[in-house]
Amino acid sequence: MTSAVACPYCGSPDTEFFSLFGQQLMTVQYYCRACRTPFERVRGRDVLRDAERHTRRRDGDPPGQ
Ligand SMILES: [Zn+2]
Numbered sequence: 001m002t003s004a005v006a007c008p009y010c011g012s013p014d015t016e017f018f019s020l021f022g023q024q025l026m027t028v029q030y031y032c033r034a035c036r037t038p039f040e041r042v043r044g045r046d047v048l049r050d051a052e053r054h055t056r057r058r059d060g061d062p063p064g065q
Contacts, residue, residue: 005050007032008039015039017054 004013012034019029022040028051031038 010035
């Protein structure tokens with residue numbers, strides 16, 4: 001089950017995690033596949049958990065550090 005983040009522009013849940021760091025420290029970046037628009041979201045526990053899952057998916061990167 002994926003935690004869907006709704007796009008603030010078109011409302012589509014078809015979004016993907018894009019970057020852990022937005023233009024501000026408290027935001028992360030998402031990308032909407034429906035309208036192809038990147039957007040930022042204020043960082044929260046759910047966001048960090050989502051980010052963690054994405055970073056863990058990479059092979060070769062040591063977790064945590
Ligand atoms: Zn959208």
